[in-house]
Amino acid sequence: MSSAVVIPAAGLGLRLGGETPKAFREVGGDSLLVHAVRGLMAATAADLVCFVVAVPPGSEETVGKELEPYVGDARLLVVAGGAERHDSVRTALDVVPVDGIDCILVHDAARAFVPAAAIERVVAAVRAGAEAVVPVVPVTDTIKRVGPDGEVVDTPDRSTLVAVQTPQGFAPDVLRRAHAAGADAGVTDDAMMCERLGVTVRTVEGSPDAFKVTRPQDLLLAEALLAERQR
Template sequence: MNSVAFVTVAHHAADTELALTPVHGEALLTHTVRGLLDVPDFHPVVVVAPVRCAPAFREVLAGLPRRCRVLPGDSVRGAFAAIEAELSPEAIVLVHDALRAFTPAETFRDVLATVRSGAPVVIPVLPMADTVKVTDEARLITRTEDRTHLRTAQTPLGFSADAFRAVCAEGEPDLAAAIRAGAVTVDGHPDAMRVDSPFALTLAEAIAAAAGTEETL
């Protein structure tokens, strides 16, 4: 069984530029793709790049293994159609946010293992840490939400091949399409934050620097 990982930057208009932000000497996108390539199950890793950004994406990924490729376009659905013939019938499909560049390998492996165990859709999540208040139209607090079962969703989203085809048939496979009753959750990780703010960028630099130090020990 082979698995494909799609890296998408299509969540927000600014994500394409953010994906090229340098972190510890390399583009954020490079860190994201390298993290996926470190898990040998993924063959291929496909970066779905807006057409105008495809040349820049190819440039920053040029030094990575050939099982990484850039497909111009705005649709994960279209990218899947372009490579579907290369996949085995039991292939697992992952969709990963390009800005979650430091998702640990164990999160990828947990998602893969859970799909292999029979879950059609798998999502990594973290417990809600903040106190959640509900307000009315006058912006007055009406109650405190019980956060016992509240979770924040991360990526990668994992799908069996059949589940992914079903989601594609309904529309673009994004978080809104995938998060539904019955989806299975696995533990997320704090390092898998979206690097989309100056504060997150500072944390990303620290994570990348720490990883580089470990490799030289």
């Protein structure tokens, strides 16, 4: 049983702001990307054969050198990402070896602190036969649908809603088919592309620690989480 990991890390981090692309922003002296790679290795090292990272064009070589010490015996490939997240995933997926891999994980560099247990739940569900798996957490805000002018249309029952994290896990042929079918601007994750093919997407328990560093205050949370883990 062998897995491959695809890490989209090519975003600019416009909501976070700052001079550096988000994946290269540091917390506790290491980039978010290094934290993410270390977390994945800790959970899956035993059967991880290939790491593909999509980075901002031009930074492939630097990132390759930076990550090499962290990937153990796994093969590391660094590719230039695309304009949208799904373009970056697609470009990375194109270089994942086809033979001998039974699980592909797609993980946002920005979810740098996902605990090993959450990753293991995703992998276990794929190994148990699920074609697509997402880690989820309950929604804590009340969510409303709004119309074009911002007026409330309705309030979905919160008990049926979840927030979706990464890594998302896939049977390789399913993920390849989903990306081959293409994506439009409204696509925000890989599971959604599978849903459009009629694939059943399973959920497993995610973790509050797998939050996505998106806005400046998320960096403060990341610093605090890391300090707590190092105590």
